[in-house]
Amino acid sequence: MITSLRGMNDILSDDYKRFTYFIETASTIAKRYGFHFIETPILEETALFKRSVGESSDIVGKEMYQFIDKGENDVCLRPEGTAGVVRAFIQKKLDRAGGTHRYYYFGPMFRYERPQKGRLRQFHQFGVESFGIESVYEDASMIMMVSDILKACGIGFRLKINSLGDGNCMPSYRDRLVSFVESCGDAICDDCNRRKSTNPIRVLDCKNEKCQSLYVNAPKLINNLCSACESDFEKLKSLLDANNIAYEVDTNLVRGLDYYSKTAFEFVSDEIGSQSAIAGGGRYDRLVEFLDGKATPAVGFAMGIERLMELIKMPEETRSGYYMGAMDENTVDLVLSLVQKKRASEVVTFDYKPKGLKAHLKAADKVNARYCAVIGENELNEGVVWVKDLESKEESLIPQAEF
Numbered sequence: 001m002i003t004s005l006r007g008m009n010d011i012l013s014d015d016y017k018r019f020t021y022f023i024e025t026a027s028t029i030a031k032r033y034g035f036h037f038i039e040t041p042i043l044e045e046t047a048l049f050k051r052s053v054g055e056s057s058d059i060v061g062k063e064m065y066q067f068i069d070k071g072e073n074d075v076c077l078r079p080e081g082t083a084g085v086v087r088a089f090i091q092k093k094l095d096r097a098g099g100t101h102r103y104y105y106f107g108p109m110f111r112y113e114r115p116q117k118g119r120l121r122q123f124h125q126f127g128v129e130s131f132g133i134e135s136v137y138e139d140a141s142m143i144m145m146v147s148d149i150l151k152a153c154g155i156g157f158r159l160k161i162n163s164l165g166d167g168n169c170m171p172s173y174r175d176r177l178v179s180f181v182e183s184c185g186d187a188i189c190d191d192c193n194r195r196k197s198t199n200p201i202r203v204l205d206c207k208n209e210k211c212q213s214l215y216v217n218a219p220k221l222i223n224n225l226c227s228a229c230e231s232d233f234e235k236l237k238s239l240l241d242a243n244n245i246a247y248e249v250d251t252n253l254v255r256g257l258d259y260y261s262k263t264a265f266e267f268v269s270d271e272i273g274s275q276s277a278i279a280g281g282g283r284y285d286r287l288v289e290f291l292d293g294k295a296t297p298a299v300g301f302a303m304g305i306e307r308l309m310e311l312i313k314m315p316e317e318t319r320s321g322y323y324m325g326a327m328d329e330n331t332v333d334l335v336l337s338l339v340q341k342k343r344a345s346e347v348v349t350f351d352y353k354p355k356g357l358k359a360h361l362k363a364a365d366k367v368n369a370r371y372c373a374v375i376g377e378n379e380l381n382e383g384v385v386w387v388k389d390l391e392s393k394e395e396s397l398i399p400q401a402e403f
Contacts, residue, residue, distance in 0.1 A: 007113075007121030018312050019124075022305055023106055026126045026149045030104035033145050035128050038103040040084035042110075046074045052083035052259055052287055054199060058191075063111040077110035081127045082259075082284070082300055083291075089131055090293035100132040106305070117272075120306055127281075127302035131288070134297040136232040139263040139283055140239040142301050146267055146279050147245055149303070154313025157267045157278065159245065162222065162253040163233040164201065164282070166261050169226035174200055176219045184214050204252040220251040229262060236263060255280060259287040263299065271311060278311070279303040319391055321347035323364030326354045327376030335375050338385065338403060357386075364390060373403070 004010060011019050027037070046066050053059050059079045066076040078084055085103055094101055106126040115121060128145065130138055143159065150157050165173060181188060181196045181203055188196075188211050192203045204215060225233065240247050255264045264282035272278070281301025288296040324339050326332040332354060339350045349367045351360070357374060364372035373387045384397040 005121070007115035009120060009122070015309065018309050018314060019305065021314060022153060022308060022312055023126065025152050026106070026303070027104065029145060029148050029152060030128055033102070033128075033141065035102040035104040035130075038085055038088065038105050039107070040078075040081070040088050040105065042078055042108065043075050044078055044084055044087070046076045048083050048087055048291070049076065049079060051290060052086065053080065054259070057199075057202075059111060063113050065110045065112055079111045080109055081105055081107070081125050081302055082129060082287070085127075085129045085300075086287055086291055086293070086298070089129075089296075090288060090291055094131070095288055095293040095296050098132065100130070102128070102130045104128040119304075124305040125302045126305060127300060129298065129300035131296050131298045133299070134285070136235050136263065137239065139232075139265075139299050140236055140243075142281060142299055143240065143245065143265055144243060146281075146301055146303070150267065150279070153308065153311070155269065155278070155308060155311045156271065157269055159240075159247040160250040160253050160266045160268065161236065161240075161247050162250055162264045163225055163229055164254065164261050164264050165221050165225055165229050166285070169224055169229055170201075170221075170261070173219065173221050173224040176224070177201065177203070177221075180218050187214055201254050205254045215252070222249065222251050232262060255282055259284040259290065261285055265301070269311060272307065277304075278307050317368060319368050319370040321349065321367075321369050322371045322373055323349045323351075323360070323367055323369035324373045325351045325360040325363070327357065327360070327374055328380070329354050331375045331377070331380050334380065334400075338373075338375075338400065342403070361388070361390075 046064070049064065050060055064076045064079055066074070069075050085105065089095060089101065104127065107124065108122050109125050110122055112121055113119065128142070130142070164170070178196055178200050181192065181200065188203070189206065189208045192206050192211055195202045201221070203211070204218065206212060237247070253264055253266055260282045262283040262285070266280040267278050268276040269278050270276065279301060281299070283299040285297045288294065288298060322342060324335055324342070326335045332352060336350065339348050342348050349369060351363055360374050361372055370391060371387055371389055373385050375385055379386050382397070383400050385400055385403045386395070387398055388395045
């Protein structure tokens, strides 16, 4: 028997209800914030992610599904969504057009890592990206949108925020941090040794407990911000306070990708164990320029849908739509014609096989239909449809033309 690849799961049975409910809920909220749908290819040039995500990241270094295709192109399955959206933004010359551009997307991403609960090799993300707005108000708006989505799905969360500085304050801080890390000598792990020369700020995100204990006294970027970054961060906090969104400042929060600057945020849940991050994002004003576009301020976030699945509180399921069936072989065609007309305005489940009323009622109950409508020999002769409201239990005969 052929089975699915390790870490690549099917979405069916009850899971599809949660999955589609989340997509519909998140998309509706994104539209309320003025965002429009974008779809980018699953397969991209490997160079896109090396230049955007960064070669120092674990994603590029260890986890990408990368191969040479039949045209000798170096390609990979997308490991995250932002880079592809930025590539599309530049390719369509929207960076030259100016103005504001807001997008939301959802779809599969791929990372070759050890599968575990809520973390798969093929996983799904919902994300949004905003281009052309430098104001910290847009950063606050992103956080509010995530908050709205999680609340709409009944998911509890804690919000962590930090500032990663910009080109004015980051270089001097980076030098101080590297000096501190080097003073730790051989006590740090191999990953931190590698990162201190490629992207030193990411050592603060190291999951090694020994490293974390060493970094307690490391210099904090939050204490080394330039006046502009400090002002933005204070404004962000005041906007969250004014909108009743609780947060904690986490000076070790650095986002796992190289392209972030200034605002960084992460939503975490205490209900899913050690892999507690359920959404994260921040500002990445330099990424469009890194990918050869015109310098454009940008901010966004992404949510791992598999991480959220077991946390989603589904609304109470109510009966809806119609179940329709024929009770005799010679009424099947008539019922089908009525089904097609009814589908112009209603969800209709149709069973082609003639059966008794009791069997039809049982089948209607199984699909949670509101109405069961059938035609037998008597209904055919009288030109009516027998209908039962499965909620109120009322039965009626409706002329076929009216039905």
